[in-house]
Amino acid sequence: MDALLHFLPQVWFVILALFLFLYVLLDGFDLGVGILSLTSSDEERRSLLMTSLGNIWDANETWLVLMGGALFGAFPLAYGTILNALYIPIFIMIFGLIFRAVAFEFREHSNRKFLWNFAFGSGSFMAALGQGFALGSVIEGIAVDEAGHFIGSTWDWLDWRSLLVALTLIQGYVLIGSTYLILKTEGELQKTHFRTAKLAAITTVIGAILITIATPIVYEAARTRLFSPPLVYIFAVIPVLGVVLVGLLLRSLNREEENTPLIWTMLIFLLTFIGLGLIVFPYIIPNQITIYQAAAAPSALVFMLIFIGFLIPIMLFYNIYNYVVFRGKVVGDIYGE
Amino acid sequence: MINSVSHMFFATLETSLFVIGGISAWYILNNRHQVFFARSLKIVLAAAIAVTPLQIYIGHLSAEQVAHYQPTKLAAMEAKWETSPAGQPADWSLLALPDEASQTNKWEITIPNGLGYILEFKKNLSEPVRGLKEWAPSDRPRMVGLIYYSFRIMSGIGFFLAGLMLWSVLQWLLGNLSPEKIAQQKWFLRTWIFAAPLGYIAVESGWIVRCVGRQPWALYGQIRTADAASQLPAGNVLTSLTLFAVVYSILFVSTLYFGSRIIRHGPNLELPIPGLENQLAIETEPATFVPDQRPVEAQQ
Numbered sequence: 139m140d141a142l143l144h145f146l147p148q149v150w151f152v153i154l155a156l157f158l159f160l161y162v163l164l165d166g167f168d169l170g171v172g173i174l175s176l177t178s179s180d181e182e183r184r185s186l187l188m189t190s191l192g193n194i195w196d197a198n199e200t201w202l203v204l205m206g207g208a209l210f211g212a213f214p215l216a217y218g219t220i221l222n223a224l225y226i227p228i229f230i231m232i233f234g235l236i237f238r239a240v241a242f243e244f245r246e247h248s249n250r251k252f253l254w255n256f257a258f259g260s261g262s263f264m265a266a267l268g269q270g271f272a273l274g275s276v277i278e279g280i281a282v283d284e285a286g287h288f289i290g291s292t293w294d295w296l297d298w299r300s301l302l303v304a305l306t307l308i309q310g311y312v313l314i315g316s317t318y319l320i321l322k323t324e325g326e327l328q329k330t331h332f333r334t335a336k337l338a339a340i341t342t343v344i345g346a347i348l349i350t351i352a353t354p355i356v357y358e359a360a361r362t363r364l365f366s367p368p369l370v371y372i373f374a375v376i377p378v379l380g381v382v383l384v385g386l387l388l389r390s391l392n393r394e395e396e397n398t399p400l401i402w403t404m405l406i407f408l409l410t411f412i413g414l415g416l417i418v419f420p421y422i423i424p425n426q427i428t429i430y431q432a433a434a435a436p437s438a439l440v441f442m443l444i445f446i447g448f449l450i451p452i453m454l455f456y457n458i459y460n461y462v463v464f465r466g467k468v469v470g471d472i473y474g475e
Numbered sequence: 476m477i478n479s480v481s482h483m484f485f486a487t488l489e490t491s492l493f494v495i496g497g498i499s500a501w502y503i504l505n506n507r508h509q510v511f512f513a514r515s516l517k518i519v520l521a522a523a524i525a526v527t528p529l530q531i532y533i534g535h536l537s538a539e540q541v542a543h544y545q546p547t548k549l550a551a552m553e554a555k556w557e558t559s560p561a562g563q564p565a566d567w568s569l570l571a572l573p574d575e576a577s578q579t580n581k582w583e584i585t586i587p588n589g590l591g592y593i594l595e596f597k598k599n600l601s602e603p604v605r606g607l608k609e610w611a612p613s614d615r616p617r618m619v620g621l622i623y624y625s626f627r628i629m630s631g632i633g634f635f636l637a638g639l640m641l642w643s644v645l646q647w648l649l650g651n652l653s654p655e656k657i658a659q660q661k662w663f664l665r666t667w668i669f670a671a672p673l674g675y676i677a678v679e680s681g682w683i684v685r686c687v688g689r690q691p692w693a694l695y696g697q698i699r700t701a702d703a704a705s706q707l708p709a710g711n712v713l714t715s716l717t718l719f720a721v722v723y724s725i726l727f728v729s730t731l732y733f734g735s736r737i738i739r740h741g742p743n744l745e746l747p748i749p750g751l752e753n754q755l756a757i758e759t760e761p762a763t764f765v766p767d768q769r770p771v772e773a774q775q
């Protein structure tokens with residue numbers, strides 16, 4: 139029984155991590171393309187950008203919904219605390235996502251396209267910004283009492299460290315969005331995104347380095363965890379791998395390869411994510427509440443596991459199928475047809 | 476649980492059916508694509524024959540469930556202050572003006588002995604129906620009038636739509652829904668257009684009944700809403716709620732705007748049916764086809 143009490147929350151931690159990772163990866167390029175659309179020079183280009191997302195963006199965002207549901211069901215305490223603490227960033231994200239989503243539908247029918255273009259681009263930016271602040275302040279830690287309830291104040295999430303994380307995440311999204319567009323477009327449009335990808339790669343790396351340096355300096359707890367075995371070995375490897383991957387990415391961009399930039403970027407995301415996951419585990423709210431404290435009753439966890447067990451393969455299959463159907467380059471204005 | 480789920484499920488079906496029906500009626504009334512839309516109206520009607528009575532019946536089952544598990548909600552839905560004992564008939568209130576200060580209805584139109592028939596299909600109640608006064612004011616919902624009228628709006632719409640269904644079936648049997656004749660049924664079509672938004676109103680009223688009626692509980696009898704609420708400062712919640720209201724109002728207006736634009740623009744009947752690429756949908760329009768009569772620039 140005791141083993142089960144440990145095992146179930148761990149399984150759910152992994153499931154949540156999977157949802158979060160898929161979301162960040164998939165909606166990441168999606169939001170990145172949206173942010174890039176703010177800089178598009180003309181209507182035709184913007185149409186192409188939106189066409190490249192038209193059939194997949196909502197499937198990408200289902201992972202966020204699923205993650206919210208899973209967090210609520212599996213770790214209700216963490217759900218309550220995190221949503222309390224991150225109320226404003228999460229609302230920034232939600233409103234961003236709302237505007238972005240309707241822009242897809244309304245732009246097509248509107249005569250004032252600039253309004254919906256702006257809703258699309260700025261909505262994407264807001265969503266990414268909100269997510270970045272949320273991520274940043276979760277890593278920093280959230281003020282809670284012994285029972286795990288939030289005791290901080292409304293604006294706790296806002297400081298220079300979370301701003302740094304937010305800006306870096308936006309860069310990361312622009313990077314993965316650019317590499318996605320390299321894959322999906324051709325000609326001038328593709329050229330542009332080789333350039334934006336290179337720029338974003340550099341700014342993302344600078345951001346990542348700053349975060350990596352700042353985190354152990356500012357946070358005691360992170361420092362002790364990082365510099366004691368076994369994590370210290372892993373964290374010796376991750377930066378090395380990171381440098382290699384960034385090198386590969388830049389090389390593929392210089393050679394103007396079409397498929398590999400996206401792959402390297404995804405691997406960079408994966409590496410970062412594994413690093414983050416290892417720092418956070420076994421906490422669900424870093425250094426405050428462990429997954430064991432926050433977990434729902436074992437019966438609830440088992441029940442949901444059965445349900446989710448059916449759902450994950452179906453969703454993965456559908457997602458992959460979706461990408462297979464809509465593979466290939468976007469050409470012309472087929473968006474919305 | 477199964478009642479609530481199916482009541483909600485059929486609510487969405489019924490709402491969409493009457494939206495499609497209303498739009499179809501609008502096209503027919505405006506002499507556009509009558510053949511096509513007479514057919515879609517009939518498809519809607521065929522589905523409504525099953526859905527509208529079923530929804531009333533499931534709603535009734537929901538009400539029985541409410542009577543059993545959430546008696547305070549039932550009392551509020553019926554603006555019932557005094558308990559009616561078992562073994563006797565009780566009046567059913569059709570319209571009333573509930574007044575919470577005096578714990579009575581200021582005025583009331585009742586149907587004598589109606590309650591027993593509504594709840595149990597017989598005159599005498601076999602179980603007492605408890606009135607609101609049996610609970611302390613802190614243990615029962617407030618805003619009785621809102622709950623009472625929301626319930627009446629919802630069920631009124633339920634019966635109205637079922638009635639519209641019956642009328643339409645009658646017209647169908649009389650042959651008045653054929654493509655040639657249907658456009659002359661002006662009032663019939665106008666009623667369908669009028670019915671288009673009713674489903675939404677019923678859904679909103681249903682939610683009010685369910686959620687306002689459940690107060691002061693978040694989970695009936697288990698946890699109070701006040702205890703379940705988050706510890707966020709009220710100002711934050713008020714701000715986000717206001718923002719939601721503003722944003723959704725903007726979206727509501729845009730949806731109406733673009734929706735009506737799409738409708739006015741009309742369907743493209745020349746698009747091939749998926750899977751039947753070589754058979755054009757236009758072929759289904761017989762010789763009596765009345766072409767689009769709007770000015771050319773509106774047709775684009």
Ligand code: HEM
Binds near residue numbers: 530632675
């Ligand atoms: C005579 C007809 C109807 C009756 C007797 C009826 C009865 C009820 C009752 C008793 C409830 C409360 C259930 C609860 O609190 O557990 C309810 C909820 C509801 N009703 Fe009706 N209803 C009727 C027609 C309709 C119609 C026509 C619609 C929509 C098209 C509708 C939509 C809803 C919705 C959306 C809810 C809330 C369900 C939820 O939140 O789960 N109802 N109804």
